[in-house]
Amino acid sequence: MPEWTILAIVAVVIVAVVIMIVRLHVNPVIALAIGAAAIGLMSGLGALGTVETMATGFGDTMAEAGLLIAWGVLIGSLLNRMGAITRLVESLLKLFGPKGVPFAIGVSFATYLQTIFVDVMIVLAAPLARRIAPRLGKAGVGIMAATFAISLETGIALMVPGIGAVMIAASLGIPIGQMLLWGFVVVVPTVIVSILIMTIAFRAGFWNPEGDEQEIIQDGDEPGGADADGRSGADAPRSVSGATRSIPVAGDGAQRSSVAVAEQEDEARRLPLLVLFAPLLLSLVLIAVGALLDIAEAEAPAMQFLGSPAIALLIGVIGTALIARRALGRTELERALVHGFKDAGQIFALTGVGGALAAVIAAGELGDLLTGYLGASAFAPIVLVWVFAAVLHIAVGSVTLSAMTAAGILAPVAASLGLNPILIGLAAGAGALFCIHVTSNTFWLLQSFLGQSVRGALKSVTVGVSVASIVALGMVLLLSVVL
Template sequence: MPDWYTLTVVGIVILAVVVVIVRFRINPVIALALGAAAIGLLTGLGPVDTVTTMTRGFGDVMMEAGLLIAWGVLIGAMLNEMGAITRLVESLLRVFGRRGVPYALGLSFATYLQTIFVDAMIVIAAPLARRIAPRLGKAGTGIMAATFAISLEVGIVMMVPGFAAVALAGLLGVPLGIMLLGGLAVVVPTVILSILVVSTVFRLGFWKPESDEQRLISDGGEEGAAQEAAQGVGSARSVGGDHGDRSTTSVATVAGATTPQGTRDPATVPLIVLFGPMLAALALIAAQAVLTVLEVEVPAMQFLGNPVIALLLAVIATGLVGRATIGTPRVERSLVRGFQDGGQIFVLTGVGGALAAVIAEGDLGTILQGYFQATTVAPLLVVWVMAAVLHIAVGSVTLSAITAAGILGPVAATIGLDPLLIALAAGAGALFCIHVTSNTFWLLQSFLGQSVRGALKSVTFGVSVASVIALGMTLVLSLFVG
């Protein structure tokens, strides 16, 4: 078929997927599946091969990422139940002080706390953020809101164990350890520079408390009201209303809970014990990635450093810590919630893989190769722009990142572009212009006492700054990864 025909079909189908999600409120999973089928049929793949390719693509991605997503969800659910996040934020404030705490919080949220559901993280940490904000000056509310938005969203798509980062790695065949190291190289400077830029702009007068702040929805009943509102917002949205990646989780009421006989009060357990299993798993994965790069083979590390095994051990160890602190019944309840929340994550990831497989089966990669120069810069810009446009239209960080990576991923091998760079560029683009279609936008607007105008500054502007900086960091990384 002519090149123009294939390009036109893919473009029209992707546009149609966006329209049916935004205009007709069709679930993104269904829309993506229909889009994959349409591309296969219209580009001559045939009915049988289209279905076979979609099924294979779904299975291939789930084989790479399915268990990893499950382990991350379960670890996050148990840590949430043990009240570990609240204690961590309080500790960071004591250690780093008022000026340093936004950076400490931002790096924590963007890296090792990515197993926690975003909505739950906001609800749990928002009261503490409101206590910190006045200590940061007149722009404190805006700075804290931007810190939350930047770090949580950047972590989702660029940092293992963030759900979308794991999904992108599986979709593009990037070893999870390499994705962790590459993500770390981009995420850390992106979070620090973004918070610095936004904080400076806000302090120079861009943030106006009189118009950018409003009375908190939880005034007079902070914790309970926040939880009720979070559950109300979450139940009203569809899978694609936020990132298409994380559903609202019930937040455990740690304060005031009775300590089961034979267990310890979680507040007396050192934080390193609560987070130790997860940190150890990430260290094992990173160590094995380094050994792989150095071409050193250590059989024991090849087993223990495999992400599936490392995170499985973390699930078991976190569960044992949970049983000793909050008791078996509460640990089991948290696991049930984790499995419930993980269902839509699995399906969205798999269907994204089905779409990518159908596109890869055709000749789109060969066609696009002719339009790209033999450089890593132009393709990465194309990936970033495509993900950004999709996100502005759909409002789903994960969906836009997966779609952009799936479309252009097949081109990577033909032009010698490392799939890691495609994943990072897609993640960076998907962060651009988070707005009113995002559940995170409304949660931060409500729980941190912002007006809609204020949220547009802290969330939309703040994360867009991070999107551009992340693209720059990815381009810098491309000079060393090839």
């Protein structure tokens, strides 16, 4: 098949998938599945070959990432139910003070809090962010909004257990432990430098409160605040079901239920914050130790078993569940677990279908064409990977989807470029951050929950995360000197 035909098929299908998602509002899982089937049929795999390749790609990806996603989502759901996020932000404010708290929140959101869904994190932490903002000066709202956007999106794309990072690792065959270690090396300075750049720019006049902020009108308990369920009035997105609970509203049973919930929340608040997060932190430490042993090629069977990501995060789930059982009681524990499994459903499907798309592309000749093009290019392959992912993100509007798609398409090329696959994965994740705009759910959540106008959100979210994307690219280029 001529080269131009292969390129045209993939290009047309990707454009069609983008149109289905953005314009026709087709669910990304269905759109990606249609795209994978179309590429397989039109590239000569045949009907049976296309189905078999898609099934193999789906299975291989889920074998790599399925358990990690399940355990991560469950830990996040349990921490959410215990009010751990709100307490953490309050503690960071007391510890670091107003000027230091954006950096502390940013690093926390981008690293070990990646088990929490972005939607949930924004809803829970937004009321506290609005209280912190006035203490940061006239540009406080912009600084806090940029902090949220930069840290949450950077963590998703580059830091395990962020969904995008897990998908990238699965697509490129990168050990999860190594993705966690090198992702951490890139993420922390990226978040700090990006927040610092945006803070300086906003205080220098880039942020104009009169035009970039707007009054929040909600039905919560406080103006612009969240109600007892962590929802901000009628505007709370339905996707944050894990942040809410169902309590009867009439009769004596309702009073007893409300009292019981209040008592459970009091019990959770009596537990030290470090205790609530200890199982999750232990899991991440075990994964990091396991990765270091792999890099050093050291033999330590017991530690390698405990440090395998699936086992380490399972330990985190068990530990967090035991704490939640004491703090919340059996009923609330079971409810949190049910919410966690429900929320994980679409992530499972998206991850698997992304693997199916990657497998179909790898089975064709596109990998050889990309290898020849990237190898002959005068530009650094890392930069081209970043540009490729950035273009996908501008078109699709989803960090996770564009990072996963870029990694899947580039997977056949990785071994031929003479680069460590971790560099390709991190470059794809960094590029997928570029130019978050109005097709992103995060954009609208931060715009509404933090009291920004659309113009303000374009500054704090679109510009802020684009700055982080460029800084992350620089960090990956520096890392390439070492790896």
